[in-house]
Amino acid sequence: DAGITQSPRHKVTETGTPVTLRCHQTENHRYMYWYRQDPGHGLRLIHYSYGVKDTDKGEVSDGYSVSRSKTEDFLLTLESATSSQTSVYFCAISESSSGGPYLPEQFFGPGTRLTVL
C-alpha cells in the first residue's frame, strides 16, 4: 500500500471554527490532491499541488485553502467551517514516472470524516 496517512481520521466541530486536515506521504511523490466525497457526487477535487509551495484550485475550492511547505505534507484548511463542508475528505498522491513507464494513477489515503454542527 502507498504510504499515505491522514489526520485526524474523525473530527466533529462547530460552525465558524477553523479546521486543518493533514495528509502525510512517505512515497516522495510530486503530486498531491484533496478531494471531498459526498453521496451521489463521487469524488470532487478541492485543491491540488504540483510540488512544494505550488498549488492550484480544483472544482470545489471555495471555502478551502491549502499549503505544502514540504514534499511529504499537504494541509487542507477550512478557515470558517460551515455545515455544507460536512463530508469525507480524501488525500491522494501521484507521480508521473519513477524512471520507468508513465504512471497516471492516483493512490488514496484512508480519509477523514468531518462533521460540522
Next chain:
Amino acid sequence: AQSVTQLGSHVSVSEGALVLLRCNYSSSVPPYLFWYVQYPNQGLQLLLKYTTGATLVKGINGFEAEFKKSETSFHLTKPSAHMSDAAEYFCAVSESPNAGNMLTFGGGTRLMVKP
C-alpha cells in the same frame, strides 16, 4: 472537458452471478481509464487501468474491463460475484498524458451481493 457517467448508482446481484458495472466517458483526446473500489470506511483502491495497448484489461480480484473507443465505454465485469465484492466502485478518466495526472470521477456504483 472530460466527464464520466456510471449508469446505476446501485446494482444488486446474487452470489455467483455475473457482475456488470457500466461506465461511459467523454474525452477530447485519447483517454486513460481507471476503476477504483472502495470498501466501507476505507479509501479508494486501484482495481485496474487502461493506458495503451490491449483493450481488455485484467485487474485484481478477478475483475476485468474492456475499452471500447467506438462506444466510449469502459465497463467493469466479473464472471462470478463473491460476497466480498460488495463495495462502491468508481470509474475515472484522465486525458493522456496530462500535467498533474488529473482525474475526473463518475458518481460511483454501489454493488450489493445477495447470498
